[in-house]
Amino acid sequence: MDLKSPSKLKLSPPRFSKHKWILNLIIIVVTFVISIGAILAYKSRVSNAPKELYYTVVVDCGSTGTRIDIYEWKWRVKSGNDLPVLLRSYPDKSTKSPLRKKSCSYHCMQTQPGLDKFVGNISGVRFSLNPLIDWAEQEIPVEKHSLTPIFVLSTAGLRRLAHEDANQVLEDIEAVIKEHSFMYRKSWIRVLSGIEEAYYGWVALNYKMGSFRNGSRLGTLGILDLGGSSLQVVMESDFKREEMQFMRSKVGSFEHQVLAFSWEAFGLNEAFDRTLLLLNQTQVLGESNTTTVELGHPCLSSSFMQKYTCYNCSSHDNLGQKKFSNQNSKTAFPFYLVGNPNWEQCKRIARAVAINSSTLAWSEPIEATKCLATPLFSNGGNNAVVTIPTTRFHALSGFFAVYQSLNLSTRANWTNIWERGLELCSASEADMxxxxxxxxxxxxxxxxxxxxxASLIEDALCLGDKEVIFGPPDVSWTLGAALIEGEYLWSSSSTTTTAENHNSTLGNIEPVYVFLLLLCLLLVVYYNQIKLPMLGRKSAGAGSSLPSYALPKHRPN
Known part of the structure; x- marks a missing residue:
């Protein structure tokens, strides 16, 4: 019998091959369903689980003291324009520390005096900064320290120093920051311009009040921020301007046209110093003055008698006008202040420094004229008045601190304010x-x-017809600085986080889904594999891949 070669043999198909496509289809459908379930479970887990937390630390080196704020954030994994979610800011009402000052209404963790008093004195800088940063290190988890940026930003206190002196203080600050565990860059330790400080305050207020939320184009709020040395006013304007106070800003999803103003020497402390110069018009203060001048002040009670050192008087002339020079003198002028209460005179001198008046007739009766111009908003010598489109302003910092102390309503009208002033300043010290x-x-x-x-708002800024709300108390320009200076943390977080999530998807899917997915893939491979023939072995059954055969035995010749 002729033997057929193996290649000519017809192979009988396996029994299961008739239904093989049905089985494969079932496996593919099951695999697809499991994959979809795993993806949905992962997405649900990502959307519902808390996003990664991060922190920022901002140190405010002001004219009256050094303060610190900690902000705890959560990323939004949606789009690159989403602002992060502020979970908590420190210090808060629950903070217990000897650094928390009872007199501090809107900044609670503070060391005094300001760092501008420590030129060439690194020990003084370290004495001011170390307690604040040590406290921040205790509040933030240790594993987050190396990832937490610290921004040390100075305001009016260092702005009024000579350039060389300010740089010396900044170098000493950097040396102290190096001794701690937070992340820092040299560019994060600097002196803010007045416009930057004002802008950061505007960002903080509108972020806190929800004006930057995606999907809404609400009108933004104006801000009045009064410090110890300077005054800032910021508002959004629809008018295109080419002045240095005008800036374009994109915070969140929308672009804003912002007008920001900052005036040195209009803070509460420096304004009071200027009243001393107006009261002392008959004596010109020279570069050095060792004679103590006695002054009767109409805004002080009859029992008040106290030595007072004016550190800002050397930067003004004897009429209280600001001197502009490259070198700010640090000469201190001693006064002996005696209370000589007179409410009408007190109103007049307060108005004189509010509108920056240099007239010798400040003590004459005030004419009851309506505010028709904005002296502080005037554009140089051409007296072009800035249009004020914003109808609602929030008065913060010094404004709110005084209102809170005097137990005034946050929406008190000007009649209430002046009546409260008359009541307060006509009372005895015990009643006060x-x-x-x-x-x-x-x-x-x-x-x-x-x-x-009151004179600042009504007579200098001419905002008496606007809605002015005092507060909220927990808004500071440091929040705006944390958002803008730390933008690199959140503006790229969506892209970075998404990429990281894609790279680690398998690690986040539930293990049971991974197991089932791998099992289905194994079944597909198993039922589609090709079984090779095994020569010399009998068929295992009808389902064998190839029939077996035996070679005939040859007889010996």
Whole structure:
């Protein structure tokens, strides 16, 4: 019998091959369903689980002291324009620390005096910064320290120093920051311009009040921010301007046209110093003055008698006008202040420094004229007045601190304010102490601060017809600085986080889904594999891949 070669043999198909396509289809469908379930489970897990937290630390080196704020954030994994979610800011009402000052209404963790008093004195800089940064290191988890940026930003205190002196203080600050565990760059330790400080305050307020939320184009709020040395005003404007105060800003999904103003020497402390110069018009203060001048002040109570050193008087002339020079003198002028209470005179001198008046007739009666121009907003010598489109302003920092201390409503009208001033400054010192909920050591300042703030808003800024709300108390320009200076953290977080999530998807899918997916893939491979023939072995059954055969035995010749 002729033997057929193996290649000519017809192979009988395996029994299961008739239904093989049905089986494969079932496996593919099951695999697809499991994959979809795994993806949906992963997406649900990512959307519902808390996003990765991060922190920023901002140190505010102001004219009256050094303060610190910690911000705890959560990323939004949606789009690159989404602002992060602020979970918590420190310090808050629950913070317990000897650095928390009772007199501090809007910044609670503070060391005094300001760093501008420590030129060439690194020990003083270290003494001011170390307690604040040590506290921040205790509040933030240790494993986050190396990833947490610290921004040390100086304001009016260092702005008024000579350039060389300011740089010396900044170098000393950097040396102290190096001794701690937070992440920093040299560019994060600097002096803010007045416009930057004002802009950061505007960002902080509108972020806090929800004006930057995606999907809404709400009108933004204006801000009035009063510090110890300077005054800032920021608002959004629809008018295109080419002035240095105008800037384009994109925060969140929308672009804003912002007008930002900053005026040195209009803060509460420097404004009071300028009243001393107006009261002392008959004596010109030279570069050095060792003679103590006695002054009767109409905004102080009759029992007030105290030595007072004016550190800002050398930067003004004897009429209280700001001197502009490359070198700011640090000469201190001693006064002996005596209370000579007179409410009408107090209102007049407060108004004079508010509108930056140099007239010798400041003590004459004030004409009841309507504010028709904005002296502080005037554009140089051409007296072009800035249009104020914003109808709602929030008065923060010094404005709010005084309002809170005097137990005024956040929406008190100007009639209420002036009546409260008359009541307060006509009372005895004992009655004043009972009616003011603030640090009693600052009691003597309020009779000047109240009419000064009212004159700033009504006479200098001409915002008497606008809605002015005092507060909220927990808004500071440091929040805006944390957002803008730390933009690299959140603006790229969506892209970075998404990429990281894609790279680690398998690690986040539930293990049971991974197991089932691999099992289905194994079944597909198993039922589609080709079984090779095994020569010399009998068929295992009808389902064998190839029939077996035996070679005939040859007889020996």
């Amino acid at each position: 102490m009972r009616s003011i909920s603030a640090n009693q050591s600052s009691l003597w300042q309020y009779c000047f601060q109240l009419p000064y703030m």
